[in-house]
Amino acid sequence: MTATAPARLEKGTGPFTRFERLVAGRYLRARRKDTFISVISALTMVGIALGVATLIVVMSVMNGFRDELLSKILGLNGHFTAFPIEETFHDYEAVKDRIEQVPGVLGVVAFVEGQALATGHYNSAGVAVRGMSYEDISKLPLLNRSAVLGGWEDWDDLGGVAIGIRMANQLGLTLGDAITIVSPRGIQTPFGSTPQIRSYPVNVIFDVGMVEFDSFFVFMPIRSAQDYFRLYSDRLRDGVEQPGLMATDEEIDAAYERVYNATAIEVFLANPDGTRAIQTDLEIAAGRPMLFTDWQRRNETFFxxxxxxxxxxxxxxxxxxxxAAFNIISSLVMLVKDKAGDIAILRTMGATRASIMRIFCMTGTAIGFIGTFAGFLLGLVLAINAESIRAWVSDLLGIALFPPEVFLLSALPSRVDAVEVTVVLVMALGLSFLATLYPAWRAAQYDPVEALRYE
Structure with a gap:
């Protein structure tokens, strides 16, 4: 009976059989004398779980941060910005129509832009004044849907302005208040240039969720902006002769027509990553010399x-x-030393070196698997609820975590990427398995005679 026991045991111990799983599971469960080793294993699981959860949360927040910035930037700035090489750009409407016919182009908007000083009830701030028509604003869903006070209806006819909610708070303005815009480039006189100072009613207060736009941009109808920045010229009408010296003001006004210019146009594409493939088509469709700059080159350093x-x-x-993987090594080494007698008995009963190695590999890998799975669940919960947790901690501590003035966004975005999560899980499981190889190999090398000599 005793002589045949080793043979029966060896016959039943194939790779990852029930026998090996039972022994590995027994070594995972703590007994009274193994409490210290079990505590180390538990701390190792916690370390792996925290590492995996931290990786998932941080990578998700950084993905969300990049995507949110990209959507905000490209939601208000085109994938291409085209500036005229010549000084005037009076045919911008015709250029818009031609470029919109290029396959792959979603829309084209024209704008007027200049720097100015905005003054409210309490403060002043440097701003960028951008003039756009309602037709072009409707092509920007992010801006068109961002009005929190007022609306864009009758935008071209009311002659007011739109400001961001942060600028409104900074200048102490609300809907219907007057904002004063001061530009150093005004009317030329014999004594130099006089500042251009005008007041406009606030018709729209918007919140796009990006600090740069909510605190720095002032939008106004494109015709008002062209008049304010004096982006126009008077030219003789077709078929009309030059008025004589004795012509009246009415005759002079009838002979000339006012031609308005734009600063640049912005082109929005169906495929933001296909800028290089379509640039040549856009340059040909423009029909005039223009300098095209895509969003990738404009933001290359930042991204x-x-x-x-x-x-x-x-x-x-x-x-x-x-x-944490090194902790698996240390806990398994201690477990192997503690179980030296058990290993010797198993060897004398017929367990092979490969079987002993698999037992301790399964024990260490189980620690890594449990820690990785717990970290995966914890990381998903934290990543999905990142903004809610940030707001709760901010309220609890009374401090601003991730202030928008620094991070440019009014909320903490998060996007879980399945591929990146898979890479993190595979990496954690791979390191956990590799950490088990040396202790398991050392266990398999135990000589049963030497191990039992002092038992």
Missing amino acids: SALQVERVVMFVILSMIVLV
């Missing part, structure tokens, strides 16, 4: 810095999982 930061953060935070 490159974000990408570098994502990679560096991933590498740094991966160290948490790596440290």
Whole structure:
């Protein structure tokens, strides 16, 4: 009976059989004398869980931050901005119509832009004044839907302005108040240029959720902006002769027509990443010399810095999982030393070296799997509720976490990427498995005679 026991045991111990799973599971469960080792294993699980959860949360927040910035920037700025090489740009409507016929173009908007000083009831601030027609504003859903006070109806006829909610708070303005716009480039006189000072009623207060636009831009109808910045010229009407010296003012006005200019146009594409493929078609369709700059070149430094930061953060935070994996090594080494007698008995009963190695590999991998799974669940919960948690912690501590003045966004965005989460899980499980190989190999090398000599 005793002579045949090893043979029966060896016959039943194939790779990952019930016998090996039972022994590995027994080593995972704590007994009174193994409490210290079990505590180390539990701390190792917690370390892996925290590392995996931190990686998922940080990568999700950085994905959301990039996507939110990209959607805000491209929601108000075109994928291409085209500036005229010549000084005047009076045929911008014709250029818009031609470029809109290019396949892959969603829309084209023209705008007038200039720097000015805005003054409200209490403060003043430097602003960018941008003139746009309601037809073009309707092509920007992010701006068109962002009105929190007032509306864009009759935008071209009312002659007022639209300001961001942060600018309204800074200048102490609300709907219907007058905002004074001061530009240094005014009327030329024999004594120099006089400032251009005009007041406009606030017809719209918007909130696009991006600090740069909510606190820096003033929108006004394009005709009002062209008049304010004096972007027009008077030219003789077709078929009309030059008025003589004795012509009246009425005759002079009838002989000339006012031609308005735009600063530039912006082109919105169906595929934001296809700028290089379509640029030549846009230049041909423009029908005049223009300088086209795509959004990738305009924001190359910014988004490159974000990408570098994502990679560096991933590498740094991966160290948490790596440290936890080293804890698996230490806990398994201690477990192997503690179970030296058990290993010797199993070997004398017929268990192979490969079977012993698989038992301890399963024990260590189970620790890594449980920690990884717990970290996966914790990371998903935190990533999905990142903004709610941020707001709750801010209220609890009474401090502003991720202030919008620094991070440019009014809320903490988060987007869970399935591919990145999979990479994190595979990395954590892979490190956990690799950490088990050396202790398991050492256990398999135990000589039963030497191990039982002092038992």
